Amino acid sequence: MKYRTLKYKKTGRVAYILFNTLESGDSSHERMCSELLDVCDVVSRDDSVSVVVFGHDSGTFLYKMTTDFGSPVCKVVESVARLDKITIAVIDGDAFGEGLEFALACDIRIASERSRFALPNVENGKIPSGGGTQRLPRLVGQARAMEMILTAQTVGAEEAFRIGLIQKMVSSKNIRDESDSLVQNIAEKAPVALRFCKEAVNKGADLTLEQGLRLEADMYFLIQTTSDRMEGINSFLEKRKPSFKGE
Numbered sequence: 691m692k693y694r695t696l697k698y699k700k701t702g703r704v705a706y707i708l709f710n711t712l713e714s715g716d717s718s719h720e721r722m723c724s725e726l727l728d729v730c731d732v733v734s735r736d737d738s739v740s741v742v743v744f745g746h747d748s749g750t751f752l753y754k755m756t757t758d759f760g761s762p763v764c765k766v767v768e769s770v771a772r773l774d775k776i777t778i779a780v781i782d783g784d785a786f787g788e789g790l791e792f793a794l795a796c797d798i799r800i801a802s803e804r805s806r807f808a809l810p811n812v813e814n815g816k817i818p819s820g821g822g823t824q825r826l827p828r829l830v831g832q833a834r835a836m837e838m839i840l841t842a843q844t845v846g847a848e849e850a851f852r853i854g855l856i857q858k859m860v861s862s863k864n865i866r867d868e869s870d871s872l873v874q875n876i877a878e879k880a881p882v883a884l885r886f887c888k889e890a891v892n893k894g895a896d897l898t899l900e901q902g903l904r905l906e907a908d909m910y911f912l913i914q915t916t917s918d919r920m921e922g923i924n925s926f927l928e929k930r931k932p933s934f935k936g937e
Contacts, residue, residue, distance in 0.1 A: 691729075695722040698729050703740040703877045703936075705733050705775070710746075723766050730769040737936060740881040741873055742773060744796065745780040767820040771795040774885050776876055780869045781805045782862055786844075791820030794829065797888060799855070800869050802862035803847050807855060810842040828895070830855055880918040881936035 695718060697708045707729055709722075733739055770777060770792065779785075779793040781801040786808045793799050793807075809822045817823065818839065827835035830853045837843060851859040860868040876884065886909045894902035913919050917937040925932035 691725060693725045693729065695725050696729065698732070700736075700739065703738060703881065704873055705736070705739045705742045707733075707742060707744050708746060709744075726766045727769055730766070730773060733775060734773055739775055740879075740884055740936070741776045741778065741877045743778050743780060743869070743873055744770075744792070745869075746782070764820045767791050767795045771821070774888065776884055776888060778869070778873060778876075780865065781856070782865050784808075786810060787818075788820050791818060791822045791825070794825040795821060798857050798872070800858040800860065800865070800872060801847050801850065801856045802865045803859060804862050805847045805850070805856075806844050807847075807850050808842060808844040809839050810844075812840065813842045826855075880916075880922060880932070880934040882916050882918045882934075883913060886913055 695710050697706070697710065699706050699708075707726075733742055767788070776798070777796040778798045778800065779796040781793060781799060782805060783802075784806045785793050785801075786806070787810060790807050790809055809818050809826065811818050811822075818826075823835075823839065826838065829835075830838075834853055838845060845853075845855065847856065847859050850856045858868070858872065890902075890906050890909050894905060897905065918934045921932050921934055
């Protein structure tokens with residue numbers, strides 16, 4: 691598919707999905723949803739990709755999606771949530787409504803100090819429909835999430851960082867360098883280990899501690915059979931930087 695609402699590029703093990711500024715009107719959002727579903731499918735089938743970065747193709751990685759567009763965006767959000775790659779939302783602006791729900795589906799959120807966050811759906815007689823009522827409480831706690839959702843409160847970056855909505859807050863002028871540094875740090879790690887860690891954490895959240903520990907033990911056993919694990923051992927013994935292949 692030829693993309694018009696976004697740009698897709700890959701550098702090494704990192705895939706960048708960068709939004710263009712949308713024209714007004716439902717048709718542009720319909721195309722965005724279709725293109726996002728397609729590019730998520732492309733990324734999911736590319737074993738060479740370890741990290742996926744979502745942002746905006748501008749001077750900085752502006753992330754903004756505020757339109758309430760219903761079911762198509764819900765499908766997109768779930769496509770992002772199902773990716774077994776490490777997903778990072780880079781935010782330098784407003785993440786309201788479905789924009790915030792999209793970011794909540796990512797593993798890591800890095801934002802500039804001028805970013806703002808809200809789920810304003812109740813102001814229009816609606817409820818969040820892209821997972822906001824489920825993912826937000828898991829991040830910031832039920833009470834804080836309830837307040838944000840019921841009051842349609844806008845939260846600034848500093849407060850978002852304090853309550854754990856975002857993991858990293860940086861200045862707007864440094865967000866590109868800071869996000870690139872974070873992305874490269876993760877991309878250098880063993881792809882199989884990254885995938886197993888994500889799976890263990892996500893699945894473990896719905897298990898008892900005993901079940902989660904068994905899951906972790908099973909995955910630890912499995913990873914011992916991978917080429918990446920042997921490369922990790924050999925590079926340590928040979929005092930060199932590892933060269934992981936994702937196998």
